[in-house]
Amino acid sequence: MRTVQFSSVGDPSVLEVAEGVAPEPGPGQVSLDVSHAGVNFAEVMFRRGQFPVDLPHRPGLEAAGTVRALGEGVTGLSAGQPVAALTLAGGGQADVAIAPAEHVVPLDGTLAGLDPALAAGALANVATAYGVLTSAGRLAPGETVVVLAAAGGVGTAAAQLARRLGARAVIGAASTPAKAGYAARFGYDAVVGYEELAAEIDRRTDGAGADLVLDSVGGAYRERITPMLGLFGRHVIFGNAAQDDVSFEGNHVWYHSSSLTGYNLGGVAHRAPALLRDYLESALASVAGGSVSVDLTVLPIQDVAKIHELLESRASTGKYVLDLRR
Template identity: 40%
Template sequence: MRAIRFQEYGGPEVLLPVEVEVPEPGAGQVSIDVAHVGVNFADLQARTIGYRVPALPFVPGLELSGHVRAIGAGVEGFTVGQPVAAISDGGAYAEVVVVNAATVFAVPEGVDLRTAATLPTVLPTAYALVNTVGRLRQGETVLVQAAAGGVGTVAAQIAKIAGAGAVYGVVSSPAKAEYARKYGYDDAFLSATFDTDVRTATGGRGVDLVLDSIGGDTLRRGLDSLARFGRLVSFGNAGGEAAWQVGAAELFPQGRTVSGFSILGLSIAAPEVLQDIAAEAFALTTSGQVELPITAEFALAEAADAHRLMEGRTSTGKLILTVNP
């Protein structure tokens, strides 16, 4: 079968098409004939710094849609040929992937496989950030980093459904700010000045909840943008900076809180919780309350081009690879 893998870390050029054996599911696993793959920033981090790469060579890819090909021992609730979406801890850039059955989701009725490839990581992540970890309350204000990306695009919509009083986004360009305002953001600020802009927009109060996927100094500035008793949820380190330490001096005076979230970590540690969160998140899409636009689509062999687009920080919404439509 066809797959895209890398055998050294580096730029998009290290992503190479290869022919590999078709994998077979073991106990508790399902194999899937892949239709579409969602491209995530974590895929770029795998390729460049080895994020969640156990060994080389490695086939990247964390989320996909397709049809059940084969079912391993002990797996119930799925049938061969059934349309599904899934989270895979690597391996999705291929014609067939094997995943743990606990992270496979039946595609909701009325959702096509192209759209389904955007659901497994992005929707549950945004839902959990707002509701499960962030615990947004009616009337509170929210600030979201990378507001024009996949998670950012749906986070504002979910926050508004949850009763947010105002949702502000942080983006890298005026074009992305214009895009973000189409998807639920009351305003969008540029990265260089967002902390000052937040204080201006809130009359000096700050926001109640910050969702940060950038890390480093951006996380510190986000923490400074919180109101008294505000919460910050860290869910990534896209900026690539060294981890920033926070302690009593930053938290105690204003009663602020910092927490963290990883959809991949949850899929391993508590897949049953992930299933519950995913069900709630998917319902928002099938009901038409939340939209995640696919803004660019590539063939599997063009995975390097998809990475170049995302790495250039000009993309918005969701990028996908089409394997077997």
């Protein structure tokens, strides 16, 4: 069995495609014969040591394929059944992956025939966009939403979902004009450079400010969000691509009548499994139904380091998926 793996943290060259023994599912788990596996920015953070992981580490947080075997106590699934699954413990980017049964979504009913590349590519990003906009961001119809990293996997999904959830205006920020142009086709009213964002929000809201800012970027830019928020606006923090956090004082939200809120997929999985399940099913239903489109770049497993390079250098757009059948 092939698996993506790294034995030390560092640049993308630490990634290798190694041979390993196919894992067996434990109680409550399911093993999958993986056809496709998504690549997420979180794996860049694990690989570069931004979050500690046990080494060697096998990355991969989402996969699609067919059920290979069921662990003790698992019911309602059968071998050979097409499924998509979150593999939050890692190991999704392998020929065989393990997932807890509650994170395995059968591709049947209205999801029957869903392209497994799309299922693997939609699971984490679209579910995150759902959670960030609804549970964390409390988006209400008629509100103005701002999305940083607008051209990325989560960003392109968030714009489309925000629109569907009734946002009045959706404004994105991206680091280059090419990325802004790319993002514009995903339902944004405008996508601008980070330096132009404050003025664009001002213009689109007649100076009232944004209701919701989705911030996965962090760094110095994080400190510039508050003045962009309207009364009772929410700044949702759900990532730190810049590898540089900032500190806020409690008085900060008092003075500005605004909120800082956060979202962590792993935490939701642990503390509210039924809610996560809801996000996963909604995510797959929206891509199957065509209301959220995901722009996939599908590459062979050997290209995993190339994808990390694109993500880390801010040269990526949309979503990257590994095809394990190649």
